[in-house]
Amino acid sequence: MEPEKIKESIIRAAKELFRKYGYHKTSVNEIARKARMAKATIYKYFESKEQILDAILMNYLDLNLHEILKNKAQFANEEEHLTALVMKTCRLTYTVCNEFIGWDFVRENANSQDFLKHLSDQLESLLLSAYLELDHFKHNPSRKEGLAFLLKASKSICFSFAFTSVS
Template sequence: MNQEDVVFSIKKAARDLFRKYGYNKTSVNELVKQAHISKATFYKIFPSKEIILHEVLMDYIRENVEDILSTRVKEPDLATFLGKTILRVSRVTYTVCNEFVGWEFIRESTNAQEYLKTLSDDLEFLLLSSFIKNEAIGSTISEEKLTFLIKSSKNIVFSFAFTAVTEADVRKNFISFQKEILPYLVQATIA
């Protein structure tokens, strides 16, 4: 197997295992067994389990953001398109953290807090660059205003993810975000 195949195999194993068991309950031994590689090979490519987690999350989010931005549904105006896009991206981000990592682990682990900061910063950069590249958005809204919208939305979604106790709380928070907060953020962005 060449290095590209090994990386693909590790990422696939990580994606499957993290999704099935969560980050905390997946060991490097399980990753290497499912990827059919040695532990030494794993550590040669990914110095830690946290790094492979980050790669898997960012790949998943990148794919979904590209899909969301490339399949623009005919919306009546830029504000509606932007609002729906931010909401879809926020849901993807929440879902990926919930499915691959688990909010309980993130809330309880000191290491997870530092990792979440890195993920948050990388996510912000990914979203900003993707939105700027999008013809409908990047050509009409300044980078400064897009940064405001993305940072605000991301911070709100992460804050209610940390405070929600049940999935019903999360749904309620997303509805509140969609109806009570997001329209004002979008209007401030396009104004």
């Protein structure tokens, strides 16, 4: 089997198990069993379960990035468009935590803050580079700075509520 097909199989199995049982309750052994391959094969392609999750999330973000950026014409002005971009970014961030990671992992795992910081930094970088390709940001430094600030702020808001206790 081709290396890309093997990675896709691992990612597909892990995604299904993470959604069903949560990240924290899924083992690499279970991923290997679901993907119908040896545990050693998993580790040949991914150093850790966290790397598998990272690959899942980056694939998910890449796929959704095009949706976030399209349909600029439906907005009356740049302010409405930017507001919609920030809201979609927040929804995407929430979906990532809700569907793939699980809130229990976020609140209970000692490493989750570091992991979420890494994830949110990647998300911010990915979105910033994509947004800067839009015409109204390309040639205007002040808009670029404003966009960078808004992305950083929305990222912080989205991820900070993950650590708020729920009654």
